[in-house]
Amino acid sequence: MSEHVYNLLKQHHSVRKFKKEPILESHIKQLIEAGQSASTSSYLQAYSIIGINDPEVKEDLKEVSGQPYVVENGYLFVFVMDYYRHSIVNQESKHDMETSFESAEGLLVGTIDATLVAQNIAATAEDMGYGIVYLGSLRNDIERVREVLNLPEHTFPLFGMALGIPEDDEDGSPKPRLPFEHVFHQNQYDRDVESQREQLKAYDQTVSDYYSARTNGERSETWSNQIANFMSSKQRLDMLEQLNKSGFIRK
Amino acid sequence: MSEHVYNLLKQHHSVRKFKKEPILESHIKQLIEAGQSASTSSYLQAYSIIGINDPEVKEDLKEVSGQPYVVENGYLFVFVMDYYRHSIVNQESKHDMETSFESAEGLLVGTIDATLVAQNIAATAEDMGYGIVYLGSLRNDIERVREVLNLPEHTFPLFGMALGIPEDDEDGSPKPRLPFEHVFHQNQYDRDVESQREQLKAYDQTVSDYYSARTNGERSETWSNQIANFMSSKQRLDMLEQLNKSGFIRK
Known part of the structure; x- marks a missing residue:
C-alpha cells in the first residue's frame, strides 16, 4: 500500500x-x-x-x-x-x-x-x-x-x-480538471442535460479564475469558450484520408 | 530522482x-x-x-x-x-x-x-x-x-x-515483451524486413519457452502463431458501423 x-x-x-x-x-x-x-x-x-x-x-x-x-x-x-x-x-x-x-x-x-x-x-x-x-x-x-x-x-x-x-x-502548475462528479458516473451514465450544464457553468468559473490569477487578469477565458473556439476551427480534417493512406480503416 | x-x-x-x-x-x-x-x-x-x-x-x-x-x-x-x-x-x-x-x-x-x-x-x-x-x-x-x-x-x-x-x-507473472531493439527505433524507423524477421524469430522462441515453463510443456505456442490465429479470426468487424452510429467518423 x-x-x-x-x-x-x-x-x-x-x-x-x-x-x-x-x-x-x-x-x-x-x-x-x-x-x-x-x-x-x-x-x-x-x-x-x-x-x-x-x-x-x-x-x-x-x-x-x-x-x-x-x-x-x-x-x-x-x-x-x-x-x-x-x-x-x-x-x-x-x-x-x-x-x-x-x-x-x-x-x-x-x-x-x-x-x-x-x-x-x-x-x-x-x-x-x-x-x-x-x-x-x-x-x-x-x-x-x-x-x-x-x-x-x-x-x-x-x-x-x-x-x-x-x-x-x-512555472507550470496543474490546470483545473472537469468536476469529479461530471466525469464520474455511478453504474450508469447520467445524461441529464441540465445537471451537466450546471456542472460546466461552475467549471467555467473555476477555469476563468485560474487563468485570471496566472495572468494578472489579462486572460480569463472559460473552458466552454476555449473548447468552442478550438473545435470550431476544424483542425486536421485530413485525418481519415491519412489513416486510409497508411493502411487503416479500410474495412 | x-x-x-x-x-x-x-x-x-x-x-x-x-x-x-x-x-x-x-x-x-x-x-x-x-x-x-x-x-x-x-x-x-x-x-x-x-x-x-x-x-x-x-x-x-x-x-x-x-x-x-x-x-x-x-x-x-x-x-x-x-x-x-x-x-x-x-x-x-x-x-x-x-x-x-x-x-x-x-x-x-x-x-x-x-x-x-x-x-x-x-x-x-x-x-x-x-x-x-x-x-x-x-x-x-x-x-x-x-x-x-x-x-x-x-x-x-x-x-x-x-x-x-x-x-x-x-500466480500471474509479467509476460515477455517484444525485444527492446524491435520496438525502439533511433531517429528513423528501421523497416528492414530481414532484421525484423530475425527479431521476431528470437522472440517466438522466448514466448514459446515462457508458455512451456508455465504449463509443464502442455502449451508452447509462439507469438507469431498466437497473433496469426487471433487476427485471422476477424473479430469485431462491426466497429466502424458502431462508431458511426454513436456519432464518430462521420466526416
Whole structure:
C-alpha cells in the first residue's frame, strides 16, 4: 500500500521549457522498458517508439509542430501505431490477417496500445525528475512525419513527447480538471442535460479564475469558450484520408 | 530522482482472480483524481468514467465480455470516449463544433484522452496494492453496453478495467515483451524486413519457452502463431458501423 504514484500523478503539469542537458542513456532504456510493461490488447503490442536526438530530425519535426520545445528538450519520443510486424507475420503465415489490422477495431487497439505505453513512460519520467509534454501537433502534417521518420505502411505516428529537466524558471502548475462528479458516473451514465450544464457553468468559473490569477487578469477565458473556439476551427480534417493512406480503416 | 514507478510498472501483469472485498470508497476517489490528472489533448478532456458496483450491471456486462472477473472483482470501471459535454456546449455557442468531434481526428483525441486516464488509474491502483485487468472484451457488443450504461450519442465505450485485491493463489507473472531493439527505433524507423524477421524469430522462441515453463510443456505456442490465429479470426468487424452510429467518423 503506497500513495507514491497518486501523489506524483496529482502534481502533473505539462512542461514546455527544458534545459539542454540530454537525458541519460540508461534512463531512456528504463523508460522504454517501463513503457513495454504496460498492458497490451490480446498480446498484439501494436506500437513502436522512435527515440530522437538527431538535431536535424528534431528541426524537421518542429516545422510540423510549430513548437520550439520539439527541438529544445532533453529527448524526444514519437509514438507510432504499428502493424508492420504483423504484416510481416501475415506474409509468412497462411492466414488472412489484413482485415483485422485494417479495421476500425484495429485502429482502436493500436491507438490504445501505443497510449498505454506512452503514459507509462510519462509517469516513469516524472518520477525520475524529468518534465514531459505530449505533442499532438505532430498530426498537423502526417505525410511529412511519415517521410521524416521513414514510416512504412501499416504504421501511423499518433503523437510525440518531449522530455527533459525543467528549466529553472519553468512555472507550470496543474490546470483545473472537469468536476469529479461530471466525469464520474455511478453504474450508469447520467445524461441529464441540465445537471451537466450546471456542472460546466461552475467549471467555467473555476477555469476563468485560474487563468485570471496566472495572468494578472489579462486572460480569463472559460473552458466552454476555449473548447468552442478550438473545435470550431476544424483542425486536421485530413485525418481519415491519412489513416486510409497508411493502411487503416479500410474495412 | 526516484525509481519507484519504474520498479512498480516493470512488475505489472494482468490479474484475473480477485478477492470479493470491495475497493475502499476513498481509494476509488483517489483513483479517479489520479486519472483526471493525466495530460489531455487541447484541454478537451474527452472522456468519462463509469464506476460499477451494482451486481446486476456487472452481470449484464459479463454477458458481453464472457469473462467471470467482470463480476468477481473489487470494482469495475468502464472508460468512455465522451463528446456529449462538448455537444451541450455546441448547442449553446454559435460555433459549429460537430465536424470536429465527428472527424477521425476527434476519434484519435478521445481514444488517447481516455486511455491516458485509464493508465494513470492502473498505475495508481497497482501502487495501492490492487491488481488490474483491462477488458477490451466489452467491445464484443457495443450496442448492448451502450444500452446497459445508458450512453448517449457522442459517447463510446472503449474498454473496461476490473480491479481488486488479488486472490492468494493468483500466480500471474509479467509476460515477455517484444525485444527492446524491435520496438525502439533511433531517429528513423528501421523497416528492414530481414532484421525484423530475425527479431521476431528470437522472440517466438522466448514466448514459446515462457508458455512451456508455465504449463509443464502442455502449451508452447509462439507469438507469431498466437497473433496469426487471433487476427485471422476477424473479430469485431462491426466497429466502424458502431462508431458511426454513436456519432464518430462521420466526416
